[in-house]
Amino acid sequence: MTDSSIEALNQKLDRLIEAVSRLAPPPVPQTDIGAADCFVWQADPGYLEPVRRVNRVDIGLIRGVDRVRDILVDNTERFAGGYPANNVLLWGARGMGKSSLVKAVHAQINARTKSDLPLKLIEIHREDIDTLPKLMGLLKAAPFRFILFCDDLSFDHDDTSYKSLKAALEGGVEGRPANVIFYATSNRRHLLPRDMIDNERSTAINPSEAVEEKVSLSDRFGLWLGFHKCSQDEYLDMIDGYVRHHGLVVDPEQLRAEALEWATTRGSRSGRVAWQFTQDLAGRLGKPLRD
Structure with a gap:
């Protein structure tokens, strides 16, 4: 084989290697769960991104919601201590501190306990709800306890991802891992638009069963904490x-x-x-x- 033919072959091999490398997905970054107390779930490629500086306010500055604050603190404190606790839906008026309260309570519990295994807060975006089973699978063997948090959760017409949420929270074969709890905020108590529920009632062969399928999503949350307009x-x-x-x-x-x-x-x-x-x-x- 001549030098020129060897050179041509090498060039073809280089191009082939380059083409294959473009087809291969990049490696998924490895998550060090001990590196931070807060993360954002990046569903694609399946990575927990650490949040070094969390946007939150001191719990003492969240006024007008004393009762729901105390309930959420108690529930979270029990969960952090390894005791039974409920998934929580914080619903109601806009701008009354629903998401701020979740982040503030998380910080307060960690400040109180000062554990070697602090409570972790993981935000999952609304559009990634159908990847909840994958995320829970990654977390169930970890030594930490996790609050999965979805802000402004709701479902629109023809959106079937609410079924993934129902299964992940309580109804799946494996169920929710013992070291995971789910907190969500929403403007809707039932997470689905009222006209969607009314439409099911008017068109279904068995209206009561159809409506029950939609409304039962909020039943997966053991605590409903209502936020109302302030005086x-x-x-x-x-x-x-x-x-x-x-x-x-x-x-x-x-x-x-x-x-x-x-x-x-x-x-x-x-x-x-x-x-x-x-x-x-x-x-x-x-x-x-x-x-």
């Missing part, structure tokens, strides 16, 4: 807490008047509106917000 006093109390925490100095009467005007222009009162007002106030005062 004016609760709204002002939220702002007072933020102002004190961040060291903002402002005349009380001026603060009250501006806070009420802000809520009027927004057309609502909530924890989110209170926080947005605080951000605006700090900006006008030229003061940074504390971590």
Whole structure:
């Protein structure tokens, strides 16, 4: 074989190797679960991405939800201690601190226990719910305990992934691993639009069974924690807490008047509106917000 033919063969082999490497999927990154307390589940390729800096507020700043806060703390504390606990659905009014409370409770429990095996919080995106069985399979042999958290969970028409959630939570052959619990927030108590349930009732051969299939999803959550619109006093109390925490100095009467005007222009009162007002106030005062 001549030198030129060998060179041509080598070039063909190089191109073949390059083509095969493009077809082969990249290796899945290995997750060090001990590297962080919070993760985001990346369903493709199946990787837990550590979150070094979590976007959360101190639990003492979440006002107007004392009862549900105490219930969630108790449930989470029992789970972290290895005792029976329930999946939780936090549902109700927008902007009242549902997701903030989950993250704050997680931080508080870890601060209290100071365990060598801290409680882990894993966020799973709504569109990846059908990969829950895969995620649970990865976690069940780990020495840690995990809160799987899905923010703003709901299902629309022709969306069948709710069946995967039902099976993963309670109804599957394996069931939910003992070291895993599922927390979700939603604006809907039943997670499905009312007209979807009503349509099933009107068109199904057996309406009661059809509706039961849809509504029973929320039954997989042992705790339903409702969040409702706050009163004016609760709204002002939220702002007072933020102002004190961040060291903002402002005349009380001026603060009250501006806070009420802000809520009027927004057309609502909530924890989110209170926080947005605080951000605006700090900006006008030229003061940074504390971590």
